[in-house]
Amino acid sequence: MRPIVRPARDSDREPLMSFIKNVWGGHDYIPHVWAEWMSDRRGRMFVVEVGGTPVGMNRVRFLEDGSAWFEGVRIHPDYRGRGLASMLGENSMKVASAKGATVFRLTSNSRNRQAHRQVARIRFNEVSRISVYSPPDGVKPLGRMAIKAAGVKDLLAVRKVVELSKEFVQGAGVMWDGFTAISLTPDVIARRIREGSVFIAKDAVAIAMPGKEGNEVWSQICFLCGEPKAAVGLAKGIFSSKGKADWKLAYIPQGSPLIGALRRAGFRRSFSLILFQRGVKG
Numbered sequence: 001m002r003p004i005v006r007p008a009r010d011s012d013r014e015p016l017m018s019f020i021k022n023v024w025g026g027h028d029y030i031p032h033v034w035a036e037w038m039s040d041r042r043g044r045m046f047v048v049e050v051g052g053t054p055v056g057m058n059r060v061r062f063l064e065d066g067s068a069w070f071e072g073v074r075i076h077p078d079y080r081g082r083g084l085a086s087m088l089g090e091n092s093m094k095v096a097s098a099k100g101a102t103v104f105r106l107t108s109n110s111r112n113r114q115a116h117r118q119v120a121r122i123r124f125n126e127v128s129r130i131s132v133y134s135p136p137d138g139v140k141p142l143g144r145m146a147i148k149a150a151g152v153k154d155l156l157a158v159r160k161v162v163e164l165s166k167e168f169v170q171g172a173g174v175m176w177d178g179f180t181a182i183s184l185t186p187d188v189i190a191r192r193i194r195e196g197s198v199f200i201a202k203d204a205v206a207i208a209m210p211g212k213e214g215n216e217v218w219s220q221i222c223f224l225c226g227e228p229k230a231a232v233g234l235a236k237g238i239f240s241s242k243g244k245a246d247w248k249l250a251y252i253p254q255g256s257p258l259i260g261a262l263r264r265a266g267f268r269r270s271f272s273l274i275l276f277q278r279g280v281k282g
Helices: 010-020 030-039 084-098 113-121 152-163 166-170 186-194 228-239 258-264
Strands: 004-007 043-050 053-062 068-075 103-109 125-134 174-177 180-183 198-201 204-213 216-226 247-253 268-279
Touching (some): 004 084, 010 030, 010 068, 030 043, 043 084, 068 084, 084 103, 084 113, 103 180, 125 258, 152 186, 152 198, 166 247, 174 204, 198 228, 204 228, 228 247
Antiparallel strands (some): 004 043, 053 068, 125 268, 174 180, 204 216
């Protein structure tokens, strides 16, 4: 029977969760965010069905930088290898294009080679690799380093440090909010400053804000750049602050000189991601 892609419905939850609940050893986040995704007007969720039965899903989200973010692709094990994930991706690109998006992005764990082959079939290209580092237990601020939240008057100085940094170039010019990449456009940087999420110390800049997925919350440094010692001091200062966090994560582009400095300070790599991207014309 010919597969059909359509908008997700509340009634799709049960048949989809019947197999999604076993993904990643039973730790898949989709069951925890389903209701939120269904009601979120910033995105659209789709289902692929065969013979009237939902056997796969995905979501496209429209981000503040004007890009479209693809996530949550899940296909029933019995229906893999039939091009259903590609059908969902192609449909999402059409929907996103109609919304005015000209850049499409998604991410995958660096070890998920099956996903890499699938996104290559819909002409997404790797643009960056990110290593995610966690601080040592009981991390403390670095000496007496002065850390302050950037204000509106600091916008031009912050932009200069960010846009000229190796991390900006190596990281494809994005910041990470959880597992979502957002372009560091001037407007996005200004918005993060107004929110109080940009911190500066000497010649370093960090964008840091809480993250949340389902019932889990984390402290995250979404972007970090600058002189290595100052950047490590910023990271330590941010992660030493009190507050509940299931995870403490700093997103650093592979090849960044900050990685060696963070490792010497006791930070350890938790996992790595690949950022894939394509334009409307591929």
